[in-house]
Amino acid sequence: MVNKVILVGNVGIDPEIRTTESGVKVARVRLATTERYYDRQTNEAKELTEWHTITLWRGLADVVDKYVRKGSQLYIEGRLRTREWTDKENIKRYATEIMADEMKLLGRRGDAQQSGQSAQPMGQSVPSQGGYSQPMAQSYGQPAAQPAQSIPAMNDDPDDLPF
Numbered sequence: 001m002v003n004k005v006i007l008v009g010n011v012g013i014d015p016e017i018r019t020t021e022s023g024v025k026v027a028r029v030r031l032a033t034t035e036r037y038y039d040r041q042t043n044e045a046k047e048l049t050e051w052h053t054i055t056l057w058r059g060l061a062d063v064v065d066k067y068v069r070k071g072s073q074l075y076i077e078g079r080l081r082t083r084e085w086t087d088k089e090n091i092k093r094y095a096t097e098i099m100a101d102e103m104k105l106l107g108r109r110g111d112a113q114q115s116g117q118s119a120q121p122m123g124q125s126v127p128s129q130g131g132y133s134q135p136m137a138q139s140y141g142q143p144a145a146q147p148a149q150s151i152p153a154m155n156d157d158p159d160d161l162p163f
Helices: 058-067
Strands: 005-011 016-019 025-039 044-057 072-086 092-108 125-128 131-135 138-141
Touching: 005 044, 005 092, 016 058, 025 058, 025 072, 044 058, 044 072, 058 092
Parallel strands: 044 092
Antiparallel strands: 005 025, 005 072, 016 025, 025 044, 072 092, 092 138, 125 131
16 A cells, blocks of 8 residues: 655745654644646636645754745655544544655745746756756655654644644
């Protein structure tokens, strides 16, 4: 069975960074993805924006803490996780989030226009005089040899979460 999510979007607010009681760093990022399509019935171009909550642990949380801010463009690979809990009014609540396994920094939305360059597709090189520069995307994630168990599972109890 497969549970894999791939997103490219813009960070909507500065990330929340916390440390658990055991000293593990965790970051929460709100990422907006926008789907553009043409509505033939109304002859209009339309946009549909979805907001995603991304949770990043340990080393990925360190990178988020240092480099990610509102407006940053990110590539995220991860897994869907749904948490369930009962609130103070005894109502059952649910939250679906993405547990990130890999992240690539793609830059900020306005970076390309400010430097006079056109925006480049993710991970492709930016042409420069006399050749090509390094790829724009910087990748962070778990090394391929590391088992997936290195990222802890979330508890269902929201009181145990650092947010």
